[in-house]
Amino acid sequence: MGVSLRDVAQLAGVSVKTVSNVVNGYAHVSAATRTKVEQALSQLGYQPNLSARNLRLGRTGVIALALPELDAPYFAELSRSIIKVAAEHRWLVIIEQTDGSLAREREVLDGVRDHRVDGLIFSPIAIGADELAARTDDTSLVLLGERIYDGPADHVAIDNVRAARDITEHLIGLGRRRVAALGVQDSSVSGTAPLRLAGYREAMAAHGLPESTAEVERYHRAEGASAMARLLRSPSPPDAVFCFNDLLALGAMRTVLAVGLRVPEDIALAGLDDIEDGRYSTPTLTTVAPDKAQLARMAVDLLKLRIDGRSDRPPREVRADYRLMVRESTVGRAPTGERPS
Amino acid sequence: MGVSLRDVAQLAGVSVKTVSNVVNGYAHVSAATRTKVEQALSQLGYQPNLSARNLRLGRTGVIALALPELDAPYFAELSRSIIKVAAEHRWLVIIEQTDGSLAREREVLDGVRDHRVDGLIFSPIAIGADELAARTDDTSLVLLGERIYDGPADHVAIDNVRAARDITEHLIGLGRRRVAALGVQDSSVSGTAPLRLAGYREAMAAHGLPESTAEVERYHRAEGASAMARLLRSPSPPDAVFCFNDLLALGAMRTVLAVGLRVPEDIALAGLDDIEDGRYSTPTLTTVAPDKAQLARMAVDLLKLRIDGRSDRPPREVRADYRLMVRESTVGRAPTGERPS
DNA sequence: CCACCTGTTTACAACGTTGGAACAACGTTG
DNA sequence: CAACGTTGTTCCAACGTTGTAAACAGGTGG
The missing domain is CATH 3.40.50.2300 (Response regulator)
Structure with missing residues (x-):
């Protein structure tokens, strides 16, 4: 495996937590220990194990983008923007393709519960609005497309x-x-x-x-x-x-x-x-x-709000511009x- | 948070490990307990926390695909195939865009060490073959494009x-x-x-x-x-x-x-x-x-071999067909x- | 000299999972 | 009936990280 906090701590002669504090930029670390730790850090080429961090924090830093097919140019272009904007929030993006199949859409919507992603941006085709509305899972969700019925998710679309x-x-x-x-x-x-x-x-x-x-x-x-x-x-x-x-x-x-x-x-x-x-x-x-860049930004920002904020807010529907x-x-x-x- | 093994164990009146055994299809579980556990499982709607499983197993079930830009149709079409083939191995795919920038390519190559992905399929543009060859990280890597110099990675391309x-x-x-x-x-x-x-x-x-x-x-x-x-x-x-x-x-x-x-x-x-x-x-x-489908399959399969098998095998270069x-x-x-x- | 801060560091527990050892219950065998 | 294997189950530890609380130093002020 890779280098862990423990290895670094051992080399620097401090506790694991102190190394963690340095890594996370915690304020109260003396200059002496900080440099000592930083040296050990770079000497060993430490890289945090995000699986572990995720387990501890309950956040993965990964969102999913589910769309019918990536090789339809519209979705390719939109995906590009979404990945870019997501990167601003230090998010990585997993792309799932549904091929517009109902079964796949259900799978995706359900698979989100495995704690691998913090949220989902979803462009549905086949799944019914009622089924979406009946979703019990509370993982953050933003839908691409206009709102048809009421539901628990935010919507982003042009008019x-x-x-x-x-x-x-x-x-x-x-x-x-x-x-x-x-x-x-x-x-x-x-x-x-x-x-x-x-x-x-x-x-x-x-x-x-x-x-x-x-x-x-x-x-x-x-x-x-x-x-x-x-x-x-x-x-x-x-x-x-x-x-x-x-x-x-x-x-x-x-x-x-x-x-x-x-x-x-x-x-x-x-x-x-x-x-x-x-x-x-x-x-x-x-x-x-x-305005695809705007659509992307709206979707990601709404998702960010959902993930960070309280999920009890009423779902919002925002409209992007077009020309x-x-x-x-x-x-x-x-x-x-x-x-x- | 979600439902954990502990919750299920409590409801079923068995130990956590027994539930884990049922979930993972371990052989020696009596029919009685199995049904008991399965009932509790579905009653609570248990879904494994993959962050935890990953930490334990050191595998994330996620691979990364790094390419210049997703909205170039060639890459969009190739990505589509790669995601499809990866799904056969139950892998999810994170897509990273480098825009052909050297800095981004380095970032991607380096970022792979954070244990978030099991491997990387990478279509480089700017980064030099020597720099690739000098890579120390041992995360599995498959390159899209023909081999220029020697290096530690497998290559997939047409002639x-x-x-x-x-x-x-x-x-x-x-x-x-x-x-x-x-x-x-x-x-x-x-x-x-x-x-x-x-x-x-x-x-x-x-x-x-x-x-x-x-x-x-x-x-x-x-x-x-x-x-x-x-x-x-x-x-x-x-x-x-x-x-x-x-x-x-x-x-x-x-x-x-x-x-x-x-x-x-x-x-x-x-x-x-x-x-x-x-x-x-x-x-x-x-x-x-x-043959993009073939390219995709070759890339994913090679990566699979690297990840599963010993990484000490000599790097391979495979050629896809074209018409x-x-x-x-x-x-x-x-x-x-x-x-x- | 003690009580009390302030700042720095550490020990411990926990996130949810699984491998391995240990254990219990049972039937089989010599 | 003791020794043994088989089967089913549990207990414990560990993966690497971070929050909490507690411990520890070094002053200050009484």
Whole structure:
């Protein structure tokens, strides 16, 4: 094993506790002993055994981040930010992937009780709001996504309904009339799809335009591509499509371009997430850009509050900002500026 | 705090060790006590405190994965696989981001000694091979990337020289003569860039073609775009470019298309990594596809061997397979099949 | 010279777990 | 029936750390 406090104490000729005091910067240690101990410390290359410290203190300094899949760019980018912000609190981050499976989501939610992590940031897909609300475990929890029902956890998200309405309005404002929504999901699945659909509907209704939707199971490029193909085969194909995330939009763009249609001249496309791919696709992708750094900071800070503070506070719901990023996929070359939201 | 063995023992009317025996499936426990204990176990909802177990056993069941940045798709995809394979060994994965900074890489390499993780899978960029070799810590370590000098760690990688040669040969085989290499890096930085450059040179030399290179600092889309712009401004612009990774290639593609040139008619583009973006870009991206699932499995399995077995074995270097994925960015529409390598 | 501070150091216990030794109960064997 | 093995259970110690309380020095003030 490694070097323990005992080894250092022995070498320095002091008690174990004194070494511990030096390590932890306790005030009342004489200069003489301090230097003596510090010398022994560095001579042996002491490194605290955090397993032991954790056992003693009941804190691990590790949090878990549970999300559907790490290789979806949105989650990769968000994870990056969360790890960065967590590091500011000297936290390490364990990443768990649920693949959107109910069983895995339950496992993760339950596994948190093994005292390996101090808290959990969780982006649920399959698990029901009621099941979340019924959670008995008191490990700190912050959810990514808007609050559906009441529950014991804090929530962090953008205003999905408003964002969806904004981007749909943008499409309508371009003069498009057959605006489709791509990314609708079975409503039994909780999550953001129904919210984005609601925003789309509000905008369409406000202009008296007919709705048109395409369902998908998962938010991947492949599904965006096939759903777009279905829309193209429909009796009245759309002249604009709001895809519920950027991956769907990029898949849809592939299909549109592959059949020889032009974006945005024939079909305008917009997404949501502002993943980096969309800034380099041809054409570049108009999208809603959630402030991911802010989301990350909010999530970590809320978790910090839960972990440090009393857990009896009422759960909070905080909203992150977003911006509309107008790019070539809706307005063509010579892009206009980006307007904040 | 949570429920401890003591609580369960008290309820079941047995000793703490007996409960521990039941929990750990120890053989010699009478059926009567076993059921009694199991009932108490589930009644209280016991969950082992892994901090304590770790302290006792000296194993945490957690490994660390250190890589430059999680939001580079290649690393996101690889991380996904590594987390999945690690889960088969009941390991959790902590992800650390180094941003390619030397200081961060040292921190990570050093931080592993705090007994929080059983081992480390590390994708270094900045740190020198000599420094790695001089490591004294005996925590198990597996490196992602080819071995440069000798060192105490196992290595996992594809054969970068051969892969680079293969893809360059593919470009030459299309009849291109002004084939450029995009992604050259200052050789002080260790890593794969020099290997890929070597493979490119071998192929060009074999055909007596003149070399042409563009340097970048980091392997991002933005740098691919600007490096491509530089190549276009040169006296004899290339008719094909081998980009050292897919992100660079996608950035380069953006630049080529944005100035009104066609891919692949005017300039053929190829990358390396086979990230998902390249399968949906327009045109789709020809690339080298490392077998990421295999890479992940090799890395985790090697780490497992190190952790379980004696660490005195000589370090091993294993090579993962790769395939050449020929897509539209080099051969245009009506894609040919993909040939294995 | 004693009581009483102040500052520094130490002994002890505890966090929850598991390996090993010890022990008890039981049946088997010579 | 004594000696012995087998099976089931308990007791004790230890992993390395830190909080608490107590011990110890060295002054000060009465």
